[in-house]
Structures are given as C-alpha cells and as structure tokens.
Amino acid sequence: MPPADQAGLRRANLALVVRTLREHGQQSRAQLSALSGLSKATVSNLVSELESRRLVRAAGLTAGRQGRPGQLVELSPGSVCGIGLEINLEYLRATVLDLAGTVITEQLVPLRVVELGPQRCLDQLAELARSMLATVAAVGAWPAGITVAVPGLVDTQAGVVRFAPNLRWRQIALVDGLAARVDFPLERCAVDNDANLAALAEHTSGAASGTADLLCIVGSSGVGAGLLAAGVPVRGASGFAGEVGHLSLDPLGPSCPCGNRGCWERQIDLGTLLEVMSSPDDPVRDPSLAVSDRLRIIRGRAEAGDRRTLDALQQVGDALGVGLALLINVLNPAAVVLGGYFAELYEWLVEHARIQIASRVLSPEAARAAILPSTLGFTAAIRGGAQHAMRTVMDNPTLAPVVASEPTEAPA
Numbered sequence: 001m002p003p004a005d006q007a008g009l010r011r012a013n014l015a016l017v018v019r020t021l022r023e024h025g026q027q028s029r030a031q032l033s034a035l036s037g038l039s040k041a042t043v044s045n046l047v048s049e050l051e052s053r054r055l056v057r058a059a060g061l062t063a064g065r066q067g068r069p070g071q072l073v074e075l076s077p078g079s080v081c082g083i084g085l086e087i088n089l090e091y092l093r094a095t096v097l098d099l100a101g102t103v104i105t106e107q108l109v110p111l112r113v114v115e116l117g118p119q120r121c122l123d124q125l126a127e128l129a130r131s132m133l134a135t136v137a138a139v140g141a142w143p144a145g146i147t148v149a150v151p152g153l154v155d156t157q158a159g160v161v162r163f164a165p166n167l168r169w170r171q172i173a174l175v176d177g178l179a180a181r182v183d184f185p186l187e188r189c190a191v192d193n194d195a196n197l198a199a200l201a202e203h204t205s206g207a208a209s210g211t212a213d214l215l216c217i218v219g220s221s222g223v224g225a226g227l228l229a230a231g232v233p234v235r236g237a238s239g240f241a242g243e244v245g246h247l248s249l250d251p252l253g254p255s256c257p258c259g260n261r262g263c264w265e266r267q268i269d270l271g272t273l274l275e276v277m278s279s280p281d282d283p284v285r286d287p288s289l290a291v292s293d294r295l296r297i298i299r300g301r302a303e304a305g306d307r308r309t310l311d312a313l314q315q316v317g318d319a320l321g322v323g324l325a326l327l328i329n330v331l332n333p334a335a336v337v338l339g340g341y342f343a344e345l346y347e348w349l350v351e352h353a354r355i356q357i358a359s360r361v362l363s364p365e366a367a368r369a370a371i372l373p374s375t376l377g378f379t380a381a382i383r384g385g386a387q388h389a390m391r392t393v394m395d396n397p398t399l400a401p402v403v404a405s406e407p408t409e410a411p412a
C-alpha cells in the first residue's frame with residue numbers, strides 16, 4: 001500500500017476510535033476492538049497516539065468481570081475546544097465548547113452590523129475570536145477550530161459569504177479575513193449558514209437530538225432553515241438549500257432586501273411581529289433594547305392578555321403555519337424545531353401554526369410532524385459552530401498536536 005494511503009487509513013482508524021468513544025462512552029481496549037472491528041494491537045496503538053494528542057485519557061479499570069481488570073479509556077473532555085461565532089444584524093455572539101459539549105464561555109456583543117460594514121465587522125469579530133482563544137488557552141485546552149455562523153448564502157468550500165441580504169453583504173471572503181486578522185490556521189477556520197449550524201446543534205444536543213429527518217426554522221431579524229435528511233445536512237447542488245425565508249408567498253406583499261416581494265420572512269420575522277403589535281413610538285421598538293429585553297416585554301403583554309399583542313401573535317403564528325405546511329408537504333420531516341424568537345414565544349404561536357398545518361398538509365402522517373421549541377434558543381447557531389469546529393478534528397485526529405511522547409510508528 002502506498003504511504004499516502006497508509007496515512008489516510010491510519011487517520012480513518014483514529015477517527016473511528018474517537019467516534020466509538022463518543023457513541024459508547026468509556027471502554028477498555030478489548031471492548032473498543034470488539035466495537036470497531038479493529039485488532040486489539042491496532043486499537044492499543046491508536047489509543048496511544050490519541051493519548052499523546054490528549055484526545056483520550058485513562059479512566060479507571062473495568063469492574064465486575066472475570067479475569068484481569070482492563071484499563072478503561074475515554075475522550076478527554078477538557079483538552080480540546082471548539083469556538084463558535086455568529087454574525088447577526090444586531091450583535092456578534094461567541095461560545096467555547098469542549099469535547100463533552102460543556103459550555104466553557106459565552107459572550108454577546110451588541111453591534112449595528114449593517115452600519116459598520118463587513119470589514120469593520122470582521123475587525124470586531126476578530127477581537128471576539130481572540131478573546132475566545134484566550135479563554136481556551138486559560139483552561140489549558142487546544143482550539144480545534146473556529147466556525148462562524150452567518151445569515152445568508154455561504155460558499156463553505158471557499159469560505160465566502162456570497163449574499164447576506166439582511167446584512168447587505170455580497171462576496172465577503174470571511175474565512176480569509178478572519179484567519180488573517182486572528183493569525184489562526186486557515187484550514188481550521190470555517191463559515192456556514194446560521195440555520196445549518198443551528199440544525200446541527202439541534203440534532204446533536206438540542207430539542208430533537210438524534211432525529212434523522214429534521215427541519216429547523218430559526219426566527220430572528222430574518223428567517224432561516226436548516227434541514228437534515230437521514231441524518232445528513234441537505235445543502236443542494238451549490239450549497240444554498242434552505243433559504244426558506246425568501247419563499248415569495250405573496251407576490252403583492254411588501255418588498256424585501258433580497259429584491260423580491262412578499263417573502264415569508266417579511267410575514268413572520270421579529271421586526272414584522274413588532275410592527276403589527278405596536279406603534280412606531282412604542283418602547284418595545286426602542287432600537288437600543290437587547291433582543292432578550294424586547295422579548296420579555298412581548299411575553300409580559302401576552303401573559304397579561306393584551307389584545308393587540310395576542311392578535312399579532314396569531315397573525316404571525318398563522319403565517320408560520322402556512323409556510324411550514326408547504327415545507328412539510330415537500331420534506332416530510334419527523335420533527336420541526338422552532339428556534340430563535342419562535343422558541344421564546346412558542347406557546348402563543350404553535351397552536352395557530354398547527355391549525356394551518358393540519359388543514360394544508362396532504363398526508364395525515366406527515367401533518368403529525370412534531371413541532372418542538374428549541375431548547376438552545378438564540379445560542380443554537382454558535383453551539384453548532386463550535387461542534388462543527390470540533391468535528392474537523394474528530395474526523396482527522398492527527399490535526400491535534402502531539403504533546404506527550406511521540407507515538408510508536410507501527411502500521412495501522
């Protein structure tokens with residue numbers, strides 16, 4: 001076998017051991033051998049290398065079995081971290097997760113992204129990334145990567161934001177710009193659509209954890225969708241699938257920054273809810289309010305039974321259901337996770353949406369798709385970003401630096 005193929009096989013086997021430990025928790029080398037189908041000698045050798053890269057660690061002895069007790073190994077949670085960043089219309093957000101999915105830190109920076117423009121926004125994003133990298137260093141971990149969530153069409157291969165209508169961005173080389181500013185390796189820096197990353201987080205650790213056919217709809221200053229079919233993200237031929245917010249549902253409706261009219265998101269995004277439920281001078285529309293404060297006011301009014309607020313929530317809930325019915329007819333998901341602000345106001349939206357879905361979806365089985373509130377809320381995209389960043393190393397553990405003694409060079 002040529003050396004290049006041997007190296008590739010070894011990388012694949014290292015990834016297989018990591019994946020097996022992720023799925024099954026701590027195991028002895030003999031158990032890992034049985035679960036992975038690799039020989040015991042190979043497993044021992046691979047585990048040694050993973051230990052030297054601090055990806056796995058010793059975890060006590062097997063108990064309650066006959067014969068000599070075996071040494072257990074497990075993923076070493078605090079040694080590797082992923083960094084997730086998010087660019088939104090009104091803020092930048094960041095998180096650091098470790099291998100076990102524990103949140104090490106989270107940060108929100110209010111920012112008028114459109115007014116700032118892409119290059120100055122990237123300066124701010126780089127500052128936030130440096131602060132996250134400092135946190136990773138402070139806990140003694142290694143940063144696997146940085147993945148940025150953006151509301152728009154993203155060329156993930158090139159690391160370029162092709163078009164983000166709400167940000168007014170076109171052709172922004174985000175990965176190049178960020179990696180250069182932070183002096184971080186280009187190959188461990190990535191950008192993806194925010195709803196795709198939110199769907200990854202919901203699938204990995206959220207409301208629909210493990211659901212293979214999943215639709216995730218995120219409501220914010222726009223509306224995005226991430227879709228998994230049979231556990232695999234659906235990206236389409238050019239990687240731009242999921243732009244459901246710009247389904248033109250009303251050709252005579254209001255104009256949208258994308259250039260179209262009557263887009264679904266102009267019926268259901270947070271700005272629309274605010275316009276319907278309040279007058280321009282209403283304090284709930286104060287531009288200096290954080291999204292969380294705005295939502296607290298809306299919830300308060302809904303709980304108090306304020307008629308105008310409840311009517312606005314019904315209007316948005318109905319429009320949400322009309323669009324969801326269309327998507328359920330096309331995609332037949334097992335579950336729909338409502339993320340972003342839809343999760344915060346779920347109880348006032350979901351019944352209106354369900355009525356529309358029940359009357360518009362053709363198959364009664366498809367119409368029974370679970371409509372769930374996100375448990376990750378506005379943090380889903382950054383969580384997905386951090387998980388995506390760690391996945392690069394999960395798929396190729398040789399990216400993690402060797403910090404202990406060199407591994408022995410036995411064939412895989």
Ligand SMILES: [Zn+2]
Pocket residue numbers: 245246256257258259260263
């Ligand atoms: Zn549009």
